[in-house]
Amino acid sequence: MFNRILIANRGEIALRIIRACREMGVKTVAVYSEVDEHSLHVQMADEAICIGPAPAQESYLKIANIISAAEVADVDAIHPGYGFLAENAHFVQICESCNITFIGPTAENIQKMGDKAVARETMRKSGVPTIPGSDGVVKTKEEAREVVRKIGYPVLIKAAAGGGGKGMRIAHNDVSLAQGFMMASSEAERAFGNGAVYIEKYIENARHVEIQIMGDHHGNVVQLGERDCSIQRRHQKLLEETPCPVLSSDQRRRMGKLAVRAAEAIGYRNAGTIEFMLDPAGHFYFMEMNTRIQVEHPVTEMATGYDLVKEQIKIAAGQRLSFEKKEINPQGYVIEFRINAEDPSNNFAPSPGLVEWVHFPGGPGIRVDSHVYSGYNILPYYDSLIAKVIVRGDTREEAIQRMSGALGEFMIEGVKTTVPLGRALLNDASFRRGRYHTAYLEQLMKDGLGIVASAGKDV
Numbered sequence: 001m002f003n004r005i006l007i008a009n010r011g012e013i014a015l016r017i018i019r020a021c022r023e024m025g026v027k028t029v030a031v032y033s034e035v036d037e038h039s040l041h042v043q044m045a046d047e048a049i050c051i052g053p054a055p056a057q058e059s060y061l062k063i064a065n066i067i068s069a070a071e072v073a074d075v076d077a078i079h080p081g082y083g084f085l086a087e088n089a090h091f092v093q094i095c096e097s098c099n100i101t102f103i104g105p106t107a108e109n110i111q112k113m114g115d116k117a118v119a120r121e122t123m124r125k126s127g128v129p130t131i132p133g134s135d136g137v138v139k140t141k142e143e144a145r146e147v148v149r150k151i152g153y154p155v156l157i158k159a160a161a162g163g164g165g166k167g168m169r170i171a172h173n174d175v176s177l178a179q180g181f182m183m184a185s186s187e188a189e190r191a192f193g194n195g196a197v198y199i200e201k202y203i204e205n206a207r208h209v210e211i212q213i214m215g216d217h218h219g220n221v222v223q224l225g226e227r228d229c230s231i232q233r234r235h236q237k238l239l240e241e242t243p244c245p246v247l248s249s250d251q252r253r254r255m256g257k258l259a260v261r262a263a264e265a266i267g268y269r270n271a272g273t274i275e276f277m278l279d280p281a282g283h284f285y286f287m288e289m290n291t292r293i294q295v296e297h298p299v300t301e302m303a304t305g306y307d308l309v310k311e312q313i314k315i316a317a318g319q320r321l322s323f324e325k326k327e328i329n330p331q332g333y334v335i336e337f338r339i340n341a342e343d344p345s346n347n348f349a350p351s352p353g354l355v356e357w358v359h360f361p362g363g364p365g366i367r368v369d370s371h372v373y374s375g376y377n378i379l380p381y382y383d384s385l386i387a388k389v390i391v392r393g394d395t396r397e398e399a400i401q402r403m404s405g406a407l408g409e410f411m412i413e414g415v416k417t418t419v420p421l422g423r424a425l426l427n428d429a430s431f432r433r434g435r436y437h438t439a440y441l442e443q444l445m446k447d448g449l450g451i452v453a454s455a456g457k458d459v
Helices: 011-024 040-044 063-073 089-097 107-114 116-125 141-151 174-192 249-265 297-304 308-316 396-409 419-426 440-455
Strands: 004-007 027-033 047-052 077-079 155-159 168-171 197-201 207-215 221-233 236-242 270-278 284-290 333-340 357-359 366-370 385-393 411-413
Touching: 004 011, 004 063, 011 027, 011 040, 011 308, 011 366, 011 385, 027 040, 027 063, 047 063, 063 089, 077 308, 089 107, 107 116, 107 284, 116 197, 116 249, 116 284, 141 155, 141 174, 141 197, 155 174, 168 174, 174 197, 207 249, 207 284, 207 308, 221 249, 221 297, 221 440, 236 297, 236 419, 249 270, 249 284, 270 308, 297 308, 297 333, 297 366, 297 385, 333 396, 333 419, 385 396, 396 419, 419 440
Parallel strands: 004 027, 004 077, 027 047
Antiparallel strands: 155 168, 155 197, 207 221, 207 270, 221 236, 236 333, 270 284, 333 385, 357 411, 366 385
16 A cells, blocks of 8 residues: 555545545645645645646646655655546656556556547447447538538537537537537637547437446456436536436446446546436437546445545555445435535626635535635635535435535635525426436526526525
8 A cells, every 4th residue: 555645636626535545544745836825635634745836737737846746755656636637648657657656547548538539439349339420530610511411410519638518519500510610629729738629419408427437457347326417507517416317227237337348448447437428218328438536426435335535546556446346236315516616696707715704514414525614715726616515315305305405504605606506406396306407407597597596695
């Protein structure tokens, strides 16, 4: 087992990793930007090293600075969390060249799945159903129109190196196809340094269902059940739950089996998710693979009782998975709601600033992952996620009621958050029946849920 792990991240995920390491008796080294000096992950780690100015490009994304910190602190391994360098194959290779273990998949895993067009082709060859679309990258608007002639509108233009909803546009006709092609490519270039895009059929009223998988260095791959991530705004997840309300036992079995096949096809190691689109007719298709721990991993932890971050560390240290498929038996119903420092009544405008006072909910079946405290300054330089509330109930109805109560207890002064929107969403009749899809939340916002949400208060 490792003696010292550097955490190349910040916020709630850095705290999550620190807690797992502490329970395993592993020392931790935090890195931080100049403006993050008073963050909780800096205070809770055994050691902390400043790696640069506020902009992520000069600190959390600065590979040279992170490697220098790792060498100064004499660490055995680096955990990247999610975001930043978590899916950067070059970073993995540099870690290996410095004899530092990267707690995550191999560089080859990341390269194969990081290029979405290559990932689609890899899955297709492995017998995993993929959404109809282009054979690889589409280089011109003319090529894009040729693809559409074969599969028909609507289509989704997607960044080949994308993630997080960036570099994606929906097209319903030739005009929006041409505009969307240019916009998606331009946004992808800015966000990922790679403007390549591909095209796939846009499945209307689809659900986004992902399978959590874990693989070790001994050839073992296990799936730990699904998470429904369909409650989204601009392709950014807001609420996740398990089990998926509309998935049958047979669909769940087949989807899990295909997820394992997909991971085995590339010799996958460590934590990852295989993401599927589920159409209204019940057919599902591979969408992409995320080669990292997910923001919503606590949903699976609450349902299975397994600590996925500890499992990541053990796998990276060369140990076998702590469980077998026959031991995985998710229990109950789990819901996670992401709380962002954003104003839903003002087109989700960021709401950085001083947290004058905050109170987190508690009680049976409630978990809160957050790095925020009274007196903390939410910074404008990074992601707006400030907390995740995760609840478990014996029934879906109990989980919804528990989440509604938890969000009612979540009190914060000084900044706007998505809490009022969450409370309004949980009261929506269609959501309570489990009848929703990836465009559902934005439709509700247009139909007036935003008015209801904006009328609520965080305290």
